[in-house]
Amino acid sequence: MTTTSTTTQQGGVRVRIQRFGTFLSGMVMPNIAAFIAWGLITALFIPTGWLGSESPVEGWRWADSYILGGGTGPDGTEFPGLVGPIITYLLPILIAFTGGRIVHGHRGGVVGAVAAMGVIVGANGTIMFLGAMIAGPLAALILKLVEKPWQGKIKPGFEMLVDNFSAGFVAFFSALAAFFFLAPVMRFVTEVLGNAVGWLVQTGLLPLASIIVEPAKVLFLNNAINHGVFTPLGTQQVVDTGRSLLFLVEANPGPGAGLLLAIAVFGVGAARATAPGAFIIQFLGGIHEVYFPYVLAKPMLILGLIAGGATGVLTNVIFQSGLVAPASPGSIFAVLINTAPGSYLGVVLSVVLSAGVTFLVTALLLLASRKRDLEREAESGDSLAAAIARTELNKGKSSSALSGLAAGAGAATAPTAGAQASTAAAADQVAGVSTADKPIHNIVFACDAGMGSSAMGASVLRNKIKKAGIENVTVVNKAIANLDPAASDLVITQNQLTDRAKAQTPDAIHVSVDNFMNSPKYDEVVEMVRAQHEAK
Template structure:
């Protein structure tokens, strides 16, 4: 089993740094996705051209209620409705609170939310997600710095007084700074980004975004891209147009589905055997991370994903279709539920066409190396390791990422007999967002412990950013292990290539069983 004993944190280079920053951005949005989805439902139903809006024939008989909920004038009274206040105030405040809490706990969240209102009020008419992402964590960080000199030195009985007033003063000054200084800058940046996206849409160049998005996804930056970049920009477009295709640039399940179908038909060995199950998890469950190892094993498949992604974006540009809120997770069900009124044909075509193009591009790539992959499988007895070895041969040089993956796929005999020196009772599955793939992996391991009759072992899933060093054993995907080591350096780390189907789980169960027997 490929495990690493407790060691000093590894920097991991630029890739790990980018992943950490991206995870921090997405970490402010991901916990609040339910609020975005609720707002999406409200928008789809009650804006003037929504399903029950004042301009919808279905709602003509109850126009007054729809106008009140969507925002409008009824009986000489102007109602703000639910759509505007939620998007302009509630969602940015939630993001700022979450970001502040990530930096300095609940108190950091509170001061961050206060400061965010400085940005919101200072740039009226602009959706202030970017401002909230800056004001929230920055204010919490300032509070942390301000309180550092007297932390632990306050006389008993005065802690609450000092803490409340210090937080209040920091929130006050940061709200003013956000209002006068940060808000104008953020408004200018938001208008610049919005104009750039609008220019890409008008010129038909938006599909080129897939050249960056698809490879970045495979490097586990999917949540950072979707929820750190496209969600804020897309939500502002919904406010103006009632829909946005930006929600589907990263979340479209079509490209991943097309690649997995191609592997199901033309792949070899373990990849072909596991691809159908991965397709169900990815397309229906929305867990895109499940197909990343297949691309790492055969990087040329990224061409199919890029072209498929470009096809999906182009289709939505042509049909002028989009979603009303983020599709989270990126399941076909979530996509259809969040599809804007009148956009279903375009959205469905974007998924189907992108899957078809990806399948058409990946099929010849798989066929071209099929004989060699089969021969490598027969010679080495390990399909995934053989595919990785072939990939390195085609590249003409070794790859540390793929070498680590090959080590995980091939396994080490000594690892099976490994016994941890400290008792293992707390196991954590960690991934970028702490949901989806890690939750499914934790469920698989819990079932294995149950079948083995082993009690007293807690198996949970968390975001890597939330690891606090208390886990006895941490299980992560290969690309994320360096970050997990940095967050929890004293834990035993196990790297897997696939959360849903890894031989490491049996080895972990065996390790714990032997440990229990030796006690």
């Protein structure tokens, strides 16, 4: 009883951290394009940039005074530039608007943006990403609570009047509260965090962060650290120095690449067969979660990731190299595009050396246990499929980027009775999928963010439906918060998210699964839809 209680409690803590991290990433990720745009402007026009005042390209040196700000026109008007206003106002406001929109729709986003202006101006020049992450959702939540008593009770014709004025008043008071109370607190917190990171860099201890970051990645607990700390502090460092190595602490594709290459050479069974394809997805596509199941199947491999991650961070510390914007997704292409001028040697070496160290450590671990791995595979089949299912469970949402990986694992090894039992244990538990009275025309893969992995999951099922010759059925992916009851006939979610999806679309057919990679329930859905269409 004690063991069960402790496990449940730990799982609850993990889920809460995941949800918090997902919420943070939900505010930041949709706005990554704006970060990249700002990073490119900065890389070009800061004094040491490609076209800055210290650039060897003389014909373009004039541009930095206009883009950075401080230049004057023929009439003596001073140009504010692009770099400062974007980082000070636009990016925090975008984050606050997105956070407010998540909480209470478009009007919540508007109120959140106004509240963010209060904390931005009150911070007096301090980059207020953390303040915007708090002010935006909090103001939207206040609006949601304020409007709750009269929801559905307003007389027809007065809805717009009440909605606009309630939002306006909440925005007004939220902006004042953010200006006078939240801004000083967030300015202090930002300064403390910045000093802490600076101390880690100066003392050479920052590589030790990999001891926390690498295991956190495998358990999908890294978003709170990455988007809550590294992104805002890294952006502040770019303003001060033109680059930041914090953008590569978590996003460096080197450790994952080294792990997969080592498995491709020294691994066994399905893991060895599927690792080359996973390497392409991870290193070039930037979807790091494809290597997580390999670590879950053999947990000691996390030592290779930690060693490689620390090596990459240490390399950037030594060379004082970094990026100008977050590398998202963590593809080598995104890393190179966002590399700061003068940092290419350090950044490239950080990727290569981290991959090399992870490869060596992982190879030693695999060779040391190769005999046991071969015996285990012969007795009970390869454990990769079960590890993929555990990866889905850890993430708490669909991870269909690995659907091809699971299919490859199934094709690489003929399942023994033991393997079939293991797969069955991790298989999906769904009731009522074989029959349905409601016509199915719109199938939705729903997850927290509605991006990346869920899109690939929708693609897997879409291909199955196409091969079955079924027409007039759409398969899309959405965030759970954006589910439309009118356009959601059947909703597929990971089992931990099904209740939330049902609350959004109570009249839809819901399929709750554990394993999104190569689920047998996909075939049941296809057969159910086919039977409906043939019955017409």
